[in-house]
Amino acid sequence: MRIAIVGAGLSGLTAAIALEKSGYDPVIYEATSEVGGRVKTDIVEGYQLDHGFQVLLDAYPKALEYFDYESLELQRLLPGAQIFTGKKTVTVGDPTRHFPFLLPTLEAGVAGVRDIYLLWTLHRELERMTVEEVFQIPEMTTAEFLSQRGFSEKIRRNFFNPFFSGIFLEPDLNTSCRMFSFVFKMFGKGYAVIPKKGMSALPTQLLGKLKKTEIHYNSPVKRVEEEKIILADGAEFAFDAVLIATDARGLVPDEGGNEIQWHGCDTLYFEAEKRSIQKPLIGLVANPDALVNNIFFPTSIQTGSSGPKELLSVTVVKDHDLSESELVARVEEELKGICGLGGLRFLKRYHIRKALPKVNLSGTDLSGVEKKTGNNIFLAGDHLFYGSSNAALYGGEQAAHAIVRYLGNRP
Ligand SMILES: Cc1cc2nc3c(=O)[nH]c(=O)nc-3n(C[C@H](O)[C@H](O)[C@H](O)COP(=O)(O)OP(=O)(O)OC[C@H]3O[C@@H](n4cnc5c(N)ncnc54)[C@H](O)[C@@H]3O)c2cc1C
Numbered sequence: 291m292r293i294a295i296v297g298a299g300l301s302g303l304t305a306a307i308a309l310e311k312s313g314y315d316p317v318i319y320e321a322t323s324e325v326g327g328r329v330k331t332d333i334v335e336g337y338q339l340d341h342g343f344q345v346l347l348d349a350y351p352k353a354l355e356y357f358d359y360e361s362l363e364l365q366r367l368l369p370g371a372q373i374f375t376g377k378k379t380v381t382v383g384d385p386t387r388h389f390p391f392l393l394p395t396l397e398a399g400v401a402g403v404r405d406i407y408l409l410w411t412l413h414r415e416l417e418r419m420t421v422e423e424v425f426q427i428p429e430m431t432t433a434e435f436l437s438q439r440g441f442s443e444k445i446r447r448n449f450f451n452p453f454f455s456g457i458f459l460e461p462d463l464n465t466s467c468r469m470f471s472f473v474f475k476m477f478g479k480g481y482a483v484i485p486k487k488g489m490s491a492l493p494t495q496l497l498g499k500l501k502k503t504e505i506h507y508n509s510p511v512k513r514v515e516e517e518k519i520i521l522a523d524g525a526e527f528a529f530d531a532v533l534i535a536t537d538a539r540g541l542v543p544d545e546g547g548n549e550i551q552w553h554g555c556d557t558l559y560f561e562a563e564k565r566s567i568q569k570p571l572i573g574l575v576a577n578p579d580a581l582v583n584n585i586f587f588p589t590s591i592q593t594g595s596s597g598p599k600e601l602l603s604v605t606v607v608k609d610h611d612l613s614e615s616e617l618v619a620r621v622e623e624e625l626k627g628i629c630g631l632g633g634l635r636f637l638k639r640y641h642i643r644k645a646l647p648k649v650n651l652s653g654t655d656l657s658g659v660e661k662k663t664g665n666n667i668f669l670a671g672d673h674l675f676y677g678s679s680n681a682a683l684y685g686g687e688q689a690a691h692a693i694v695r696y697l698g699n700r701p
Contacts, residue, residue: 291697294319294519294529296511299327300679301670302535303496304356304686305693306503312694315502317529319521321510325497327536328645329679331488334559334638336597340489342557342642343456343586343605344679347473349480351421352683357495363486365591367570369477373400373448374629376577382449384409387478401445408441416475422656424471425676429652432458435467452574456584458677459553459607459646466651469676476680487594492679514541516664530700531693534663535670535686542663550673551648555607556641558621560634562600565590575628581617582624583607585631602634614639646677660692661685668693 293309295302298320309316324330330341346353348364370383370391380398383391385406395401401409416424430438432454436446451463457473458465485491497505510522518528534541537550565587567573573585582604589600604621612620618636625631654675661669670689675681 292529293531295533297536298325300682301686304683305690308687308690318505319509319511323507326493329489331490333595337601338488338593338595343603344489345482347476348483349476350680352680364483367482372567372571372573376628400448405445413478425468425654430467431464432470433463448576459555461608468651531666533668533689552644553646554643558604558639559637560602562602563633565600647673
């Protein structure tokens with residue numbers, strides 16, 4: 291039985307692992323020269339640069355199943371943030387997770403006592419729910435949800451807005467409250483972590499688990515038909531089942547559907563003389579006029595490779611039409627004015643147009659429903675569920691199980 295997988299992102303690799311476990315030897319066709327898809331890391335002048343600021347939440351159920359955390363040497367970020375309002379800089383944290391954050395958080399004037407109580411009750415409610423139940427709660431935007439739960443304007447403006455804008459990669463918190471609740475639940479259960487060798491250590495580890503899978507790099511697939519795939523160079527190969535672990539539109543004639551909408555971002559890296567945030571804390575810019583949303587010093591955690599000075603990552607989630615030099619100048623101006631950070635040297639910009647899929651979660655079904663098009667063409671990828679690496683792993687695994695069922699039932 292021959293099984294082809296299109297795409298070696300997290301979902302394609304997870305599918306291959308699950309298929310190998312069931313005794314199959316899949317063949318992966320990957321358009322680029324490496325695995326990882328949206329999860330990649332470059333080394334530039336010794337510095338470790340992830341393609342966009344990303345973290346893994348170590349409580350993700352599928353990450354717990356598929357990754358060996360110890361050998362990833364996961365570096366924890368503290369469950370808090372340094373907030374820059376332009377007028378003052380304060381450190382806050384979730385006191386329900388890390389009690390010493392209580393006093394500074396109250397003193398910072400970013401949240402009231404009632405907000406802390408509401409955080410705690412939300413945390414307890416979500417703790418009791420399964421992930422499947424979280425994705426069934428009444429649908430509304432995150433902004434509506436937070437206001438309906440009674441959180442003050444102060445905590446929404448100073449914390450929720452910049453923090454979750456950085457996670458959803460959109461400034462208005464229009465993302466589903468189901469996604470918010472899932473992420474909040476995961477933050478409540480564990481930590482945001484980054485592997486010591488950067489985010490690309492995740493797909494690299496999955497790749498290392500593959501023993502029988504054949505991978506063809508630089509092999510973009512042009513079309514997928516029942517029982518065969520056609521590469522961009524015209525080569526054709528026959529298969530009993532195909533898994534498309536990326537956007538299938540354009541590859542399968544029937545897979546018209548609505549065009550996938552994406553949230554994008556810019557992540558800019560700078561070399562800095564010193565860190566303005568000593569601990570591994572994310573920095574949030576709580577100024578609605580600013581372009582910069584969040585900053586992080588990757589050198590505040592251990593990294594596999596390091597440059598001579600400090601490394602700063604800066605993420606912009608708002609739309610803009612600035613050229614790269616205009617963007618760098620504007621970001622440097624804001625970092626100086628709002629975060630008090632000067633003397634930076636620009637290293638590299640990642641402009642990621644397709645970072646997170648905008649998914650309508652009102653019809654989310656996480657009950658193992660098969661995603662397929664045609665008889666033997668199966669689908670995976672975070673865009674079919676929700677924008678998160680957990681969804682990519684989940685989708686890859688589910689698709690592999692569906693293929694095993696399909697092949698097992700064939701006469
Ligand atoms: C900036 C940014 C920040 C993020 N932050 C987080 C975060 O903090 N936490 C979190 O959980 N998730 C985050 N994510 C999301 C996470 O990275 C994705 O959910 C996950 O990587 C998606 O994996 P995938 O396999 O579904 O898709 P992809 O990674 O897109 O993989 C698809 C693969 O298919 C290949 N391919 C495409 N077309 C073809 C073709 N025709 N032929 C052959 N191969 C093809 C591509 O080259 C790619 O390798 C972030 C993503 C970005 C970009």
